[in-house]
Amino acid sequence: MCERGLIQVYTGAGKGKTTAALGLALRAVGQGMKVIVIQFIKGDRSCGEHRFCARYRPFELVQLNPGDSFVQTREELRETTERTLAFAQKTVVSGQYDVVILDEILVAVSKGLVTSEEALELMGRKARKTELVLTGRGATKEIIEKADLVTEMVAIKHPFDSGITGRKGIEY
Ligand code: ATP
Numbered sequence: 041m042c043e044r045g046l047i048q049v050y051t052g053a054g055k056g057k058t059t060a061a062l063g064l065a066l067r068a069v070g071q072g073m074k075v076i077v078i079q080f081i082k083g084d085r086s087c088g089e090h091r092f093c094a095r096y097r098p099f100e101l102v103q104l105n106p107g108d109s110f111v112q113t114r115e116e117l118r119e120t121t122e123r124t125l126a127f128a129q130k131t132v133v134s135g136q137y138d139v140v141i142l143d144e145i146l147v148a149v150s151k152g153l154v155t156s157e158e159a160l161e162l163m164g165r166k167a168r169k170t171e172l173v174l175t176g177r178g179a180t181k182e183i184i185e186k187a188d189l190v191t192e193m194v195a196i197k198h199p200f201d202s203g204i205t206g207r208k209g210i211e212y
C-alpha cells in the first residue's frame with residue numbers, strides 16, 4: 041500500500057470523469073484498499089453505480105442529497121451541499137480510507153455552493169495516506185495548482201450533440 045496518497049483532479053467538459061474515478065475505485069478495491077465515493081449535487085440513487093454498490097457492496101457510495109438537483113431550489117441544493125461538504129471534510133481527515141473520491145465537488149464549486157477556499161482547505165487537510173480524487177467540470181486554477189495529478193477530459197465529440205440523450209448503463 042502507498043505511503044503517501046496524492047491528490048487527483050478529473051475535470052473538463054468531455055465524458056469520463058466520474059467513470060474514471062469509479063474505475064480507480066474498482067482497481068483500488070481489487071488491491072485490498074478501502075474506498076469511499078461521496079457524491080455532491082447528484083441525488084439519483086437509481087443510476088448504475090448505486091445499483092452496483094447496493095448489490096455487491098464493493099465500496100461505500102454516499103449520496104446525502106435526497107432530491108433531484110434539476111428541480112431543487114438553490115436553497116435546497118445549498119443545504120444538502122453543506123451537509124455533504126461537512127461529511128466529506130470529516131471523511132478526508134479521518135485516515136479511515138485509502139481512497140476518497142469526491143464526485144462532482146468541482147461542480148459544487150462552479151455553482152458557488154462550495155467555495156474554492158473550502159475545497160483547497162479540504163485538500164490541505166487530507167490524511168497523509170489517503171488518495172483524494174476530485175471530479176467535475178470547471179476546476180479552478182488554484183485547485184489545479186494544488187493537485188498532484190490533473191486530467192482534463194476534452195469533448196471532441198459527444199452523442200448528446202446529435203440528439204442522443206443519456207443512456208441507461210452508459211451515462212447513468
Ligand atoms: P461519466 O459519468 O459518463 O463519466 P462525466 O462524469 O465526465 O461522465 P459529467 O460532467 O458529470 O460527466 O456529466 C454528467 C452527465 O453528462 C453524464 O451522464 C455524462 O455522460 C454526460 N456528459 C458528459 N460529457 C458530456 C458532453 N460533452 N455533452 C453532453 N453530455 C455529457
Ligand code: MG
Pocket residue numbers: 057058059144175176
Ligand atoms: Mg461526472
